[in-house]
Amino acid sequence: MRSIKKNNRRKIVRTPANSLLLGEMPRGCKLCIRGTKLVLFLTGLCAQACYYCPLSEKRRGRDVVYANERPVKSTQDIVEEAKLMDALGTGITGGDPSLRFRRTLRYIRLLKRKFGRRHHIHMYCGGELSREQLRKLKQAGLDEVRFHTWSVNPVERALRAGLQAGVEIPAIPNGYTRIISLFRDLNRINCSFINLNELEFSDTNLSQLKAHGFEIKSDESMAVKGSEETAVRALKWAAANTALNIHYCPSALKDAVQLRNRLKRRAKNVVSPHEVITEEGLLVKGVVQDLPPEKLVLVRRRLMLKHGIPAEFIVIDRQKRRIELHWFVAEKLAKLEPELKFALVEEYPTYDRLETTLIPLSR
Numbered sequence: 001m002r003s004i005k006k007n008n009r010r011k012i013v014r015t016p017a018n019s020l021l022l023g024e025m026p027r028g029c030k031l032c033i034r035g036t037k038l039v040l041f042l043t044g045l046c047a048q049a050c051y052y053c054p055l056s057e058k059r060r061g062r063d064v065v066y067a068n069e070r071p072v073k074s075t076q077d078i079v080e081e082a083k084l085m086d087a088l089g090t091g092i093t094g095g096d097p098s099l100r101f102r103r104t105l106r107y108i109r110l111l112k113r114k115f116g117r118r119h120h121i122h123m124y125c126g127g128e129l130s131r132e133q134l135r136k137l138k139q140a141g142l143d144e145v146r147f148h149t150w151s152v153n154p155v156e157r158a159l160r161a162g163l164q165a166g167v168e169i170p171a172i173p174n175g176y177t178r179i180i181s182l183f184r185d186l187n188r189i190n191c192s193f194i195n196l197n198e199l200e201f202s203d204t205n206l207s208q209l210k211a212h213g214f215e216i217k218s219d220e221s222m223a224v225k226g227s228e229e230t231a232v233r234a235l236k237w238a239a240a241n242t243a244l245n246i247h248y249c250p251s252a253l254k255d256a257v258q259l260r261n262r263l264k265r266r267a268k269n270v271v272s273p274h275e276v277i278t279e280e281g282l283l284v285k286g287v288v289q290d291l292p293p294e295k296l297v298l299v300r301r302r303l304m305l306k307h308g309i310p311a312e313f314i315v316i317d318r319q320k321r322r323i324e325l326h327w328f329v330a331e332k333l334a335k336l337e338p339e340l341k342f343a344l345v346e347e348y349p350t351y352d353r354l355e356t357t358l359i360p361l362s363r
C-alpha cells in the first residue's frame with residue numbers, strides 16, 4: 001500500500017483544461033483532452049444497467065460499432081477514421097467492450113499493427129475480466145484498462161496481470177461516503193488512477209436522474225447540481241489520506257476542450273477549398289438549397305460561367321441534394337440571383353456532417 005505521512009496533504013491543481021488533478025494524470029486522459037484519441041464504440045451491449053447510463057437510444061443495447069461518428073462496416077472504416085484525425089491513440093468504449101472480447105482483441109491488434117506500439121489504447125470495462133482475458137489483452141498491446149466498478153477485485157486482478165488499471169466513475173452528489181470508501185480500498189491495492197466524472201443529464205437518463213432527486217446545475221450546463229462539490233470533497237479527502245492519482249473531469253471539458261480539439265484535428269484533414277474552418281473546428285460554407293436533383297449540374301455550370309467561379313469553389317453535394325460554395329461567393333450571389341435560395345451553413349467536420357447552423361441569405 002502507498003502511504004502518505006500524517007498532515008502531509010498533497011496539492012490538488014487545476015489543469016489548463018479546467019479539470020482538477022491530484023497526483024499524475026493518466027496518459028489516456030492526457031491524450032483525450034488534446035482530442036488525439038479515436039473514440040471506438042465497440043458495442044452498445046452492457047450487463048450493468050446503471051440508472052445514470054448516458055448512452056443514446058441509437059446505441060444502447062445494440063451491438064453496433066462506431067469509430068467516432070462513423071458507423072463501422074469493416075476494419076477499413078476504423079483505420080480511415082483514425083488517419084483523418086491523426087489519432088495518437090484510441091479509447092475503446094461502449095456499452096461494455098468486454099462482452100465482445102474477441103472483437104476487442106482484434107481491434108487492439110489492428111490499431112497497434114497499423115499505427116505502431118506508441119498508439120496508446122485504453123479500454124473501458126463494465127464487468128470483470130478473467131486472468132486469461134487480461135493476459136490476452138496485455139499481449140495484444142492494451143495500455144490501460146478502466147473499470148466502471150465499485151469493487152476493487154477487477155482492478156486488483158488487472159494490476160497483477162501487469163496492466164495500468166484504474167477506475168472511472170461518476171461523482172454522484174449523495175455518494176460521498178461510497179466514493180471515499182472505494183478510494184480507501186483502491187489505495188490499499190495501489191490502483192494506478194481514478195477518473196471521476198461530473199454526472200451529466202442526457203436524453204436517456206433524464207427521468208431516472210430526476211427520480212433520484214437530481215437537478216440541472218445551470219441553464220448553460222447539462223451537469224448535475226452537487227456533482228462537482230462531491231468530487232472536490234472526495235479529492236480533498238484523498239489528498240489527505242491516500243497516495244492515489246485522481247483526475248476530476250468536468251462535463252464542460254468534454255465539449256469545450258476535448259471535442260473541440262478532436263474536431264479541429266479532423267477539420268484540417270477534410271476541409272475543401274470552398275469551406276472555412278472556424279475557431280471551434282466547424283466548417284462554414286454557402287449553399288444553394290431546394291433544387292430538384294436533375295437541376296444541380298445545370299445550375300452549378302451556369303453559376304460558374306456567368307460569375308467566373310473556379311470549379312473547386314462550387315461543388316455538388318448529392319447526399320444533401322444541394323450546391324455548396326464559398327460563403328463569400330454565396331453572400332454576393334444571393335443579391336444577384338434572386339430566383340435561387342442561398343444560405344450559410346455551419347457543420348461538424350465529422351463523418352455524419354451534423355449541421356449546427358443555417359442562416360438563409362435569400363429573401
Ligand code: SF4
Nearest residue numbers: 046049050053095126
Ligand atoms: S457500465 Fe456504462 S454503458 Fe453500462 S450501463 Fe453503466 S453507464 Fe451504461
